[in-house]
Amino acid sequence: MLATLSSKLAVFLLAAVLSLVATAARAADTLHVVTHQRVTVVTDPAKGTNTYKAWGRFPAAKEGIRSIKLNVRLGCPDGMRCADWDYNDHITIRRTGGVKGASQDYEVGRMLTPYGGAFGKDWHFNWEVDITDFSLLLRDSVEIEYNHTGYEPNKDRGWSVTLDFEIVKGRPAWEPISIQKIYDGSFRYGDPANSIENLLKPVDFTAAKDAAFARLRVVQTGHGMDKPDGCGEFCDKYRELWVDGKLFDKRPIWKQCGDNPLYPQAGTWVYSRANWCPGDLMQPDLYNLPVLGGSRHTIDLTMQPYTAAAAPSADEVISAYLVQYRKAAAQHDVALQAVVRPSLQDAYRRENPASMQPRIIVKNMGATPVRSLTVRYGLAGTARQQYQWRGNLAPSASTVIDLPGLIAGRAGRNTFVAELLRPDGKADQYAADNRLASPYEAAPTHGSDLVVHLQTNNQPGQNSYTLTDNAGKVWRQRPAGSLKANTLYRDTLRLPVGQYRFVLLDSANNGLEFWANPRGGRGKLRLLNATGAMLKDFESDFGSSVVYDFAVGQPVAPITAQTSFGLYPTSTNGPTTFDYYANFPEDLVVQLVTDPGDAVVEEHRYPQLKEGVFTYDLSRFPKGRFYLKVLVNGQEKFKKRIRLKER
Template sequence: MKIILLSLAFTFCSVSLLWSKTGDTIRVVSHDQTVVVTDPAKGVKAYRRWAVFPSTKVPVRRINLLVTFGCPDSLRCADWDYLDHIYIRRKGGVNSPSLDYPIGRMLTPYGGAFGQDWSFDWKSDITDFSLLLRDSVEIEYEHTGYEPNNDRGWKITVTFEIVEGTPVLEPVSILKLYDGSFLYGDSTQSIEEKLKPVSFVTGKNTQHTRILIFQTGHGMDANGCGEFCSRYRELWFDGKMIDKRNIWKKCGDNPLYPQAGTWLIDRAYWCPGYLQQPDVFDLAVTNGAEHTIDINMEPYVTGNPSANERISAYLIQYKKPAAQHDVTIEDIMVPTGSKTHLRKNPSCANPVIVIRNMGSKPLTQCVIEYGTDGFSRRKHVWKGNLLFNRQAVIGLPGEVQGNTGENTFSVSLAEPNGKKDDNRSDNTMHTLFTKAPVHGSALVFHLRTNKQPQQNGYVVRNSNGKIMYERALGTLEAETDYRDTLRLAPGCYELVLKDTADNGLEFWFNNRGGRGFARLLDVKGQLLKHFDSDFGSGIYYSFEVSADSTQFALPDELPAVGVFPTRTNGKTTMDYFGNSPQKVTVHLVTDPGNEVIEEHIYEELKEAVFTYDLSYRPAQRYYLKVYVGGKLVFNKRVRVEGGRK
């Protein structure tokens, strides 16, 4: 695939554009490492940029929205989980009328403990807006919130990845159905008075319609609504309910972890650090017919309502699907270096991919070829029943082969329903991945339980799923050290530690749970892998056992450091474990201000536990920073709640 970089300068903006020939990928960057901060006086601040998209003459197969967050060079990462939007504001030029179409919904992470080199990437399919993303378009990144803006913010990049080719569906029109923040639970005015049915007539070329819904809950009434309460939403089409679901999302398996705030607590269809994926509903229709769409929320009334349902919904009319037999590869979840799949990577066995049926005929089978470049390829025949635009997550058999370091894994699809694929342009995908670590045959898993051991259990399985070692749920004692020696034959294994409460071995909001830790050691006691105790729902670690010592992963260069509690009336405890004695410096600094209020220097520190008493300090936030050899290796926020007034 060819990608050519051009820079286009305008009197009203500067934008970079990656242009290509037919069948290739165009990358339009509207916001290039733009620093965004809040406007505390208004609670919202807009960052508008003009960008040039392909003309209407260029056929578009797919458009992906890519959002990258990092810490600004001169500021630290921001703190709070705010609702941000990406809008199409105008199309055509500076004098064109406003469109105000929200096309992306970003929930910012709790970034208080991220280092300056931190970054994260998210992606969403926004092909349904291809009618609007043509020629000159004004893109706005809207950042909300009230936190200070002089010392914290985000550095964002917004990229539109446009794949040329025959459209899966050729769009006819796009209609905004609902867009706003709707008060939920008000006895004087039901939310249904705002979410009234919308009628439309299909165009003369329309044979397919798609409903697109972005929805998240916000606010906090006496029942925790709308951010922290589950409720259902119904979608009705022509008087028939076509969907009913809870507006709720589990957050304990968030790929962006740990975060400084309540990142793992479940929320109303979102989690902190999340680019929302819209709900999509496909409906076959006939041209010239009248239809009605209606969204209904679960009936709810409360005193002093403050819950809000933030809903943006669209109706897109399309011509009939272009192909009958068309399968696409959507994602490679394992193996990959993608940050959104980091919880399951690296892995040494059982690749996982996502396919989608883009053909009008149900997909009942396809052939999958896969393997690491430089190694033999495997073939697998998948069978199922996928309707148009539906996805399937497929686990593939076999080990993930690779050389030490970075490798390329490739997947190719063929013969949907035993037929020739009508569009082979998106039948192949490649990912870069790092080979899973290699260890010797004898390992030690050191688990220190917290005060709630009934929530935890762990298992070691081989690549065939056979359990080699296990400590089941309900068998662990509180605040106890378990040092299990694992003796394993050469092969591929996975270690899985579960937490049924989704709050890990520590969570700052759960002081009563205390702190535990998990470490993988060699038989000499050297640290091979330290697992962050603030892991949410679980830990997954895949590794290979080999008899060849030249392949073994080296002991971890970074020490295992933990601080608990991080919400305290004064005292907090730091535990430190390293593989060799080193000079360690601990700084306690104020937030805001970054003033060092305590410095502790340990000349030859290898393993120890220290208690720091901050009861003499004013009630506010602080950071505990640990430096080894002058390099920052640990940064944790500590909140003093009952200190000196």
């Protein structure tokens, strides 16, 4: 009897181990198809477009695909500087089925390039977007095209572009049946002689006999500069989606840019725009339309009525695709899409490093709404916390979940682990995507005596700050309306051991400094210790907010060779002021160089400088653009553009 039980137990344990191994294998079965590897991309000023094509080998049609994520990495090209302008670039499936295969021309990604004029040569940034909806096309040999638009000079500037298709193999949550192009093009908006509604015509489709729903995937951005409205780039208009003659959705084609994780940039990066921001990989609007097999339906996108006052120049650039899907493969199935904090991902820079309230993104991959979910999380190698989430997460919808508690970690690199368990109290029917490990840097630890050093600008009514602990207690605040212009505030704090979050807000979304807002002047924010050493220097050109998490306790983070740079104004008829602050004396070389050309026209040397303010008069130079470069101990540490006599 005992032998029989032992034998059964052994079989059970073996089966459990094999199941765990199989689950781990499924989770790790990820394929990276890199079609463009650090390709140098420049404009073709004669045409306004320049295409870069490459082939990739994707999974065979019979292989199951769980998800596809497009990772786009931009950097400065070797031997060139980063490009200047916010151009509208398209990433497209050109051909499928090999060299002689069919032309497809499906846009899978749209990249709005940043204002890169002030980026250093080692700059790079990563974006990502889920493109699983194109899994029917991304099979076998596929030709991918990166289409870079624009007219700027192409001899000394450009982008280094990497396209990485991250494919997780496995059972699809919804099996696709077909993909159909609905709209694809640039549609003139505001033309009194030809309404955009004459171009965005209703489109009919027939549901497949085994279709459970149809997903409409829309990417739309507005461009052009009508007078006086600034359409289509700078006018806030709405779009409606009509399905079978009934209003299905209405939303503004507008996006706030002051919280862009890529900041600062050289141009007008903080200005809100028609559904995009400079330095932005577009995220699609997704609409799931319930259908019955064989039924007929009509889709119609319409825009808010608008007529240009003068010659129309506005365009709405729209790509819209309809993907029909069979019913979900599982009833109870959730996926952990991302760990927002703690994280090292570029897209979450504004929220990290974090010391409290982990944040994750969860998606319902099943057929039924999810109303409860257990999340287990914490520092790898330590005891985990558990949190019971309750809500109503519809099929295929995603939600952000803030988890209670602290984010523990040692100084330097750590790993945070989160895992989803028991959706609605049931076993998850596809557990391979329930767990993520997120590398992160621990928030710094400071001593109890701190100084908030805030120099206000000319518009202090736009600013406020709060310092709270992990329990939400406010330890110090300067409410909106309480600050005076051009005033230095040194708020001395004595804090007990704990976790804290400092937040500075700007209601105008243009920070303490913005080159195109000369009336605002320039302010400065630093966090100092009791002896005046700089613990954290904050970029003045921050847009909408800065967030800084830290701990008070032991061991205290050592004082490092931090440096602070400032240059204002950067649009001038002559004088501009450079300020510098450092924890330790350093050898500085300040250079004024031409743009383009990088010819040094003025140079200043400051040996063993710790702090200083210097004014330079550039009025003797001709109208144009320059860069101020600062080399610290021979290494370039600061670079900012100066617009001379352009106003």
